Amino acid sequence: MNTPLDGAGALPARLLQDAPATLERLRERLADDAQDAGSLDVAYRTLDTAVGPLLLAATDVGLVRVAFGVQDHDLVLDDLARRISPRVLRAPQRLDRAAREIDEYLAGHRRDFDLPLDLRLTSGFRRIVVEHLPRIGYGHTESYTQVATAAGNPKAVRAAGTACALNPLPIVVPCHRVVRSDGTFGNYAGGTDAKRTLLHLESASRP
Amino acid sequence: MGSHVLPTPGVYSVMNTHEPFERVVAAHGARVLRVCRAVLGPVDAEDAWSETFLAALQAYPDLPADANVEAWLVTIAHRKAIDVTRRRARLPVPVAAAPERAAPEGTWGAAPAADADVWRAVRELPDRQRLCVAYHYLGGLPFAEVAALIGGSADAARRAAHDGIKKLRAPSPQPTQDGADR
Numbered sequence: 001m002n003t004p005l006d007g008a009g010a011l012p013a014r015l016l017q018d019a020p021a022t023l024e025r026l027r028e029r030l031a032d033d034a035q036d037a038g039s040l041d042v043a044y045r046t047l048d049t050a051v052g053p054l055l056l057a058a059t060d061v062g063l064v065r066v067a068f069g070v071q072d073h074d075l076v077l078d079d080l081a082r083r084i085s086p087r088v089l090r091a092p093q094r095l096d097r098a099a100r101e102i103d104e105y106l107a108g109h110r111r112d113f114d115l116p117l118d119l120r121l122t123s124g125f126r127r128i129v130v131e132h133l134p135r136i137g138y139g140h141t142e143s144y145t146q147v148a149t150a151a152g153n154p155k156a157v158r159a160a161g162t163a164c165a166l167n168p169l170p171i172v173v174p175c176h177r178v179v180r181s182d183g184t185f186g187n188y189a190g191g192t193d194a195k196r197t198l199l200h201l202e203s204a205s206r207p
Numbered sequence: 208m209g210s211h212v213l214p215t216p217g218v219y220s221v222m223n224t225h226e227p228f229e230r231v232v233a234a235h236g237a238r239v240l241r242v243c244r245a246v247l248g249p250v251d252a253e254d255a256w257s258e259t260f261l262a263a264l265q266a267y268p269d270l271p272a273d274a275n276v277e278a279w280l281v282t283i284a285h286r287k288a289i290d291v292t293r294r295r296a297r298l299p300v301p302v303a304a305a306p307e308r309a310a311p312e313g314t315w316g317a318a319p320a321a322d323a324d325v326w327r328a329v330r331e332l333p334d335r336q337r338l339c340v341a342y343h344y345l346g347g348l349p350f351a352e353v354a355a356l357i358g359g360s361a362d363a364a365r366r367a368a369h370d371g372i373k374k375l376r377a378p379s380p381q382p383t384q385d386g387a388d389r
Contacts, residue, residue, distance in 0.1 A: 011345075015241060015244070015245055019237075022253070023236050023237060026253060030257060030260050037261060077227045077230075078226065085268060086228055087228055087267060089228060
């Protein structure tokens with residue numbers, strides 16, 4: 001049988017040569033064209049921050065996912081392709097505003113996010129918890145018990161913890177403001193260090 | 208486009224098995240660009256590449272999970288190259304009328320001077336030889352699939368590809384020196 005490239009060595013090298021600069025330009029043009037055509041279901045970019053590289057992803061509704069480096073961005077993209085749509089492209093433009101607000105927040109210059117959010121990746125009790133979290137003010141914390149109570153089920157402390165752990169929009173939806181009743185930080189999708197960094201940032205920047 | 212390789216985007220299943228399209232671009236973008244350059248020349252290749260991947264993105268959710276993504280992309284690239292050529296010519300293309308006609312100069316744009324010889328050699332190949340070289344040697348399509356795409360038999364596609372390669376391998380693209388191979 002013929003292997004597909006059998007004999008390709010006889011071709012002039014120029015025909016086989018890669019053109020990385022051209023490809024990058026074409027890739028950017030594809031993201032623009034896809035956006036204009038309404039065919040870009042999930043746009044994403046990464047952002048280097050003090051809490052490590054963040055993956056930001058948005059649908060045409062709004063920001064749909066924020067993920068820490070420790071969560072493995074490739075796995076997160078696989079999950080978005082499965083649960084939303086495989087029409088996923090790196091397209092920083094749709095995420096300009098989210099990236100700017102997160103940068104401002106991490107620099108201590110922003111207390112609230114003013115972004116359209118797409119909460120389609122969370123539902124049921126977890127969604128109620130996620131919708132409650134932004135009501136915990138900047139620089140304040142609540143215990144998992146308080147969050148469970150606010151979500152309408154004081155006994156669902158463990159479920160409230162799970163809802164925080166699975167928050168699709170960490171940082172922007174402030175699950176880091178939920179701590180243990182004994183005052184210790186508790187777990188965090190981005191790691192305990194990231195949670196500590198965020199809580200210290202907020203206590204230092206609080207007027 | 209009503210082509211069978213571009214199914215109408217419709218409601219797709221909630222749990223999709225496809226990987227993110229960005230990875231398809233990363234895995235196959237360079238190969239599709241090589242194919243487009245060989246078929247259309249380095250300038251128009253960019254339009255064909257862009258149209259190929261936009262059409263592929265739109266159809267992607269409906270692509271069967273076991274489909275050969277690479278062959279699918281080369282097939283779309285073939286159709287988009289025809290579209291680009293037609294727009295360039297602003298005339299109906301006589302597809303079957305002149306199979307041994309070389310590509311019109313106008314579709315090759317202005318290649319950088321250093322590469323001019325290579326592109327001239329490719330451009331001067333008869334259409335079928337150029338397409339067979341592009342789709343088999345650069346695109347990785349088996350000869351049977353090349354034949355399905357451009358017509359004729361798999362054996363004819365194999366011969367055309369070999370003839371094309373032979374001409375490209377010749378030290379000079381000028382036909383007078385090509386005679387030594389015969």
